[in-house]
Amino acid sequence: MKTVTIKDVAARAGVSPKTVSRVINGEDHVRPAIRAAVQRVVAELDYRPNAFARSLSSSRSYLLGLFIDDPVSGYAADVQHGALIRCRERSYHLVVEPVEPNRAGWQGHVQDSIAALRLDGAIIAPPICDTPELIDLFRQSGVPYVLMAPSVEPEGSGAVRMDDHGAAREMTDYLIGLGHRHIGFIQGPLTHSASIRREEGFRAAMAAAGVAVEERLLLRGDFRFRSGLELGEVLLRGPDRPSAIFASNDDMALGALITAMKLDIAVPDALSIAGFDDTASSRAAWPQITTIRQPKAEMAAAAVDMLVDPSFRKKDVDHDTHLMLPHALIVRGSTGRWPRGSAP
Amino acid sequence: MKTVTIKDVAARAGVSPKTVSRVINGEDHVRPAIRAAVQRVVAELDYRPNAFARSLSSSRSYLLGLFIDDPVSGYAADVQHGALIRCRERSYHLVVEPVEPNRAGWQGHVQDSIAALRLDGAIIAPPICDTPELIDLFRQSGVPYVLMAPSVEPEGSGAVRMDDHGAAREMTDYLIGLGHRHIGFIQGPLTHSASIRREEGFRAAMAAAGVAVEERLLLRGDFRFRSGLELGEVLLRGPDRPSAIFASNDDMALGALITAMKLDIAVPDALSIAGFDDTASSRAAWPQITTIRQPKAEMAAAAVDMLVDPSFRKKDVDHDTHLMLPHALIVRGSTGRWPRGSAP
DNA sequence: CTGAAAGCGCTTACAG
DNA sequence: CTGAAAGCGCTTACAG
Numbered sequence: 001m002k003t004v005t006i007k008d009v010a011a012r013a014g015v016s017p018k019t020v021s022r023v024i025n026g027e028d029h030v031r032p033a034i035r036a037a038v039q040r041v042v043a044e045l046d047y048r049p050n051a052f053a054r055s056l057s058s059s060r061s062y063l064l065g066l067f068i069d070d071p072v073s074g075y076a077a078d079v080q081h082g083a084l085i086r087c088r089e090r091s092y093h094l095v096v097e098p099v100e101p102n103r104a105g106w107q108g109h110v111q112d113s114i115a116a117l118r119l120d121g122a123i124i125a126p127p128i129c130d131t132p133e134l135i136d137l138f139r140q141s142g143v144p145y146v147l148m149a150p151s152v153e154p155e156g157s158g159a160v161r162m163d164d165h166g167a168a169r170e171m172t173d174y175l176i177g178l179g180h181r182h183i184g185f186i187q188g189p190l191t192h193s194a195s196i197r198r199e200e201g202f203r204a205a206m207a208a209a210g211v212a213v214e215e216r217l218l219l220r221g222d223f224r225f226r227s228g229l230e231l232g233e234v235l236l237r238g239p240d241r242p243s244a245i246f247a248s249n250d251d252m253a254l255g256a257l258i259t260a261m262k263l264d265i266a267v268p269d270a271l272s273i274a275g276f277d278d279t280a281s282s283r284a285a286w287p288q289i290t291t292i293r294q295p296k297a298e299m300a301a302a303a304v305d306m307l308v309d310p311s312f313r314k315k316d317v318d319h320d321t322h323l324m325l326p327h328a329l330i331v332r333g334s335t336g337r338w339p340r341g342s343a344p
Numbered sequence: 345m346k347t348v349t350i351k352d353v354a355a356r357a358g359v360s361p362k363t364v365s366r367v368i369n370g371e372d373h374v375r376p377a378i379r380a381a382v383q384r385v386v387a388e389l390d391y392r393p394n395a396f397a398r399s400l401s402s403s404r405s406y407l408l409g410l411f412i413d414d415p416v417s418g419y420a421a422d423v424q425h426g427a428l429i430r431c432r433e434r435s436y437h438l439v440v441e442p443v444e445p446n447r448a449g450w451q452g453h454v455q456d457s458i459a460a461l462r463l464d465g466a467i468i469a470p471p472i473c474d475t476p477e478l479i480d481l482f483r484q485s486g487v488p489y490v491l492m493a494p495s496v497e498p499e500g501s502g503a504v505r506m507d508d509h510g511a512a513r514e515m516t517d518y519l520i521g522l523g524h525r526h527i528g529f530i531q532g533p534l535t536h537s538a539s540i541r542r543e544e545g546f547r548a549a550m551a552a553a554g555v556a557v558e559e560r561l562l563l564r565g566d567f568r569f570r571s572g573l574e575l576g577e578v579l580l581r582g583p584d585r586p587s588a589i590f591a592s593n594d595d596m597a598l599g600a601l602i603t604a605m606k607l608d609i610a611v612p613d614a615l616s617i618a619g620f621d622d623t624a625s626s627r628a629a630w631p632q633i634t635t636i637r638q639p640k641a642e643m644a645a646a647a648v649d650m651l652v653d654p655s656f657r658k659k660d661v662d663h664d665t666h667l668m669l670p671h672a673l674i675v676r677g678s679t680g681r682w683p684r685g686s687a688p
Numbered sequence: 689c690t691g692a693a694a695g696c697g698c699t700t701a702c703a704g
Numbered sequence: 705c706t707g708a709a710a711g712c713g714c715t716t717a718c719a720g
Contacts, residue, residue, distance in 0.1 A: 003459075005713055016691045021715065029689050048459035052399040053713030056696045061396070062460075072425045077416045084415060084442055088453065093461065095437050098428055109432065115347075115392035117437065225628045251628075258630040261605070281628060284569045284595075286602040349697055360707045365699065373705050397697030400712045 004047045013041040024049055061118040064307055066096050066300075067110070067134070068125040074251075074279040075296060079125055079148065082297025086304040092120070099128050107137060114141045121145060121307030123300065127192040144312065146303040151193030153322055158306045160299040160323045164194045167292045167327045168201025171246060171274055174290075174329060176209045179338040180244040180272060184217040184235040186228060186256065188248035195223070195248045198276060202246060217242055221252045225281070228255020236263055236271070243271065243338045250275035250282040253289050257334065268336030278330060287333030295325045348391045357385040368393055405462040408651055410440045410644075411454070411478070412469040418595075418623040419640060423469055423492065426641025430648040436464070443472050451481060458485045465489060465651030467644065471536040488656065490647040495537030497666050502650045504643045504667045508538045511636045511671045512545025515590060515618055518634075518673060520553045523682040524588040524616060528561040528579040530572060530600065532592035539567070539592050542620060546590060561586055565596045569625070572599020580607055580615070587615065587682045594619035594626040597633050601678065612680030622674060631677030639669045 006024075010017045015034060022030050023038040030038075041047070055061045066083055068076050080096065087094045097113050100106050113119065114137070122145040128134055129147040135154060138145045146158035153159045175183055185202050188195025199218075206213045219234060221227035228247055232255055235242060247253035253275030257267060265271050267287060275282050275291040282289040302323050306312045312321055337344065350368075354361045359378060366374050367382040374382075385391070399405040410427055412420050424440065431438045441457050444450050457463065458481070466489040472478055473491040479498060482489045490502035497503045519527055529546050532539025543562075550557050563578060565571035572591055576599055579586060591597035597619030601611060609615050611631060619626050619635040626633040646667050650656045656665055681688065 003713095007713080017714080018691055018716095019689090022690090025715090031689065034689090046455075048456060050400070050462065050713055051460040052396040052405065052462060053696090054715075055396040056394070056400055056698085057713080057715040058696085059715095071428060072421045074418075074421075077418075077421050080440070081416045081442075084440060088442070093439050093441075093457070095439055096424070096428060097437075098425075098432070111390075112392060113437070116395040118394065118396060225624075254628055258628070261630055280569075281625075284598060284602070284625060286605055347697095351697080361698080362700095362707055363705090366706090369699090375705065378705090394697055397712090398699075400714085401697080401699040402712085403699095 003050075004045045006047075006049070009038065009041050009045060009047050012045065013038045055118060059118075061120050062092050063117055063119050064092050064094055064304060065113055065117070065119045065122045066094055066125065067099050067122055067128065068096065069099055069101070069128045071096060071098050074281065075277065076125065078279070078296040079123075079300045082300035083123060083304050085297075086301035090304065090308045092304070092308060095119070099134065101128060101131055101134070107133065110134065110137050111141075114138070114143055119143050123148065123303045123307070126150070126194060127189075130191075130193050144307055146306050148299055148303060149194055151196070158303070158312060158321045158323075160302045160306075160325065162294055162299070162325050162327045164197035165201040165204070167294075167329070168198040168246075168248075168276070169205040170201075170329050171276070171290075171292055172202045172205030173209070174331070175244050175246060175272065175274060175335065176205065176211060178244075178272065178335060179342055180242075181211050182214070182217070182240070182242045182244070183211075184219070184242035184245040185213075186231050186235075186245065186247040186252050187218060187220045188252075189220070189222045192223065198248050221248065223249050223251060225251045225255045228252030229259050230255070232256030232259035233263075236260060236265060241271075244274070244335070245271065246274045248276055250277045250279045250289060250291055253291070253334075254281045254285055257285055257289065267334055269340050272335040272338065274335055282332075285334070290332045290335040291330050293328040293330050295327065298325055299323075347394075348389045350391075350393070353382065353385050353389060353391050356389065357382045399462060403462075405464050406436050407461055407463050408436050408438055408648060409457055409461070409463045409466045410438055410469065411443050411466055411472065412440065413443055413445070413472045415440060415442050418625065419621065420469065422623070422640040423467075423644045426644035427467060427648050429641075430645035434648065434652045436648070436652060439463070443478065445472060445475055445478070451477065454478065454481050455485075458482070458487055463487050467492065467647045467651070468494075470494070470538060471533075474535075474537050488651055490650050492643055492647060493538055495540070502647070502656060502665045502667075504646045504650075504669065506638055506643070506669050506671045508541035509545040509548070511638075511673070512542040512590075512592075512620070513549040514545075514673050515620070515634075515636055516546045516549035517553070518675070519588050519590060519616065519618060519679065520549065520555060522588075522616065522679065523686055524586075525555050526558070526561070526584070526586045526588070527555075528563070528586035528589040529557075530575050530579075530589065530591040530596050531562060531564045532596075533564070533566045536567065542592050565592065567593050567595060569595045569599045572596030573603050574599070576600030576603035577607075580604060580609060585615075588618070588679070589615065590618045592620055594621045594623045594633060594635055597635070597678075598625045598629055601629055601633065611678055613684055616679040616682065618679055626676075629678070634676045634679040635674050637672040637674050639671065642669055643667075 622637040
């Protein structure tokens with residue numbers, strides 16, 4: 001299959017390659033009749049511009065990179081999907097680049113991607129959006145980047161986020177409103193800044209309601225199912241067990257729920273459980289888990305929009321774009337009034 | 345940051361660009377001393393070849409495409425991760441391209457990827473590996489491709505697979521061995537050829553053991569959690585309910601398990617449940633689900649190897665490479681002897 | 689509004 | 705073993 005080039009189109013349309021280029025890229029200053037003629041030939045020949053030639057001569061690659069720590073998580077899947085769909089709409093392609101900050105030489109891989117692929121932009125997912133060394137690599141390279149849910153918002157970068165603090169506070173308010181006073185909190189890992197913000201939201205709500213936080217009921221997990229399982233057991237086997245458990249993400253909430261089942265503690269009759277993220281696992285449980293909907297795909301799509309947007313790309317260092325997307329409290333079957341049957 | 349080019353390296357090393365090119369690409373016919381000198385300069389200047397220039401002049405893009413139907417599933421995540429890791433080891437990059445065969449114009453998107461990106465190869469995941477129109481697109485383009493778990497293995501293509509039939513048969517044999525005779529089977533969708541092979545394996549085992557298949561206990565699901573939930577309910581609420589349920593994948597098995605819990609049917613005491621795939625959901629349950637380990641990441645990695653392998657790439661149409669990877673029966677807590685307490 | 693020239697940074701094919 | 709020339713398929717910058 002001989003490849004059709006811009007010259008073939010030009011020859012057949014009776015114009016110069018440059019004119020074809022203009023039509024392809026939707027530039028102005030082409031007479032409508034000529035434009036139409038070129039477009040017809042493009043269709044006839046099924047001409048598709050060679051992205052490499054285009055990238056080599058222009059400075060754009062039409063490639064965006066998604067840099068992510070753990071590409072297997074449900075969180076990653078949602079983020080990637082949101083980015084992928086939007087890339088397609090914008091005629092970009094997405095390259096997924098796993099970053100392993102615990103492995104020697106990870107910087108080299110990142111630099112390879114940046115230098116070899118000439119990425120037009122990068123989306124940096126949590127928790128590595130909080131790795132200064134990584135941010136520095138991008139800053140030095142000059143590749144525009146957007147951080148997802150970073151702890152700080154360095155200047156010169158874009159950022160998309162949700163209000164983790166406010167959402168955790170809402171969830172806690174909701175549990176308190178149900179009558180819970182004795183609330184266990186399964187914390188996320190310190191490597192994820194979001195888990196710190198969520199804990200602060202929890203504490204703020206407790207303080208505002210005048211409910212004392214029992215430090216022994218705060219346990220540090222790692223966002224994985226297994227830690228919810230184990231820490232749930234610590235909470236539920238301990239003396240004076242809590243009437244509610246709020247886990248910093250859904251996977252851990254699911255773990256706590258399973259532990260409750262093992263221990264024959266009825267949910268929500270004898271124990272309420274709440275999560276965070278609205279991942280598939282919160283729905284694939286019985287009862288389904290009350291959680292916070294995090295707009296993961298929307299955040300990724302917004303990041304793509306920012307990177308593709310010419311005004312963002314050519315912005316000066318002081319034109320940072322920071323976006324905050326809305327979340328929602330989703331009440332499902334795993335939470336209920338306390339004491340059971342008490343009046344609302 | 346001025347970009348370092350091959351000329352810069354050549355000038356500084358006192359050789360021609362061609363020699364630098366040879367060193368970079370590990371070709372022969374370079375004197376060791378010169379090779380070392382060039383490598384030193386490459387390191388000093390932190391030279392990184394421009395992938396686009398390289399692709400434009402050679403015929404390789406160092407880009408592999410992963411074409412996938414539903415990039416959000418747990419299956420997709422495992423496949424992608426396996427491919428990603430191996431790509432990195434081989435100095436390739438992975439572009440993920442969602443294919444939506446139900447949406448008009450999907451062929452155009454695929455052709456764009458092939459033509460614009462000049463992919464060096466493509467991995468086609470199930471179930472779209474069974475879409476003839478898609479395969480034709482690749483065949484016409486001349487881009488080497490590997491099918492994952494296809495129903496047929498068209499000539500001119502590579503394929504990686506596992507023995508779905510044999511694995512389903514093993515699982516069924518195992519259930520029969522436990523004493524089960526009354527076995528419900530939740531089928532996968534007809535769009536996935538694997539589900540057909542799994543059903544055949546189930547039937548073969550039943551026939552071999554002389555156990556009659558009760559057609560009313562075979563129900564068609566769609567591989568999603570929800571259908572396991574619903575079909576599980578049909579099986580368990582019906583008259584003369586089965587003592588075991590074998591679901592064609594883990595998500596549906598989990599659904600059936602949740603239904604059993606809702607109906608207060610003890611697993612595995614009153615009901616055994618088995619799945620297929622060994623996805624995260626089979627472990628994030630209580631009891632954990634007995635399943636078949638499918639080597640998803642390994643299959644994807646093998647596909648990458650095939651596409652990168654020069655002998656595969658230049659192979660004639662009759663040099664098809666078809667690989668079968670081993671699976672494993674993983675016995676966990678969701679299955680037990682029947683009747684309960686009977687002798688092994 | 690349109691085009692001729694030069695160049696992006698590599699590799700291929702050919703010499704020597 | 706090494707290199708000079710030509711070219712991959714586009715776009716940029718400049719004319720007109």
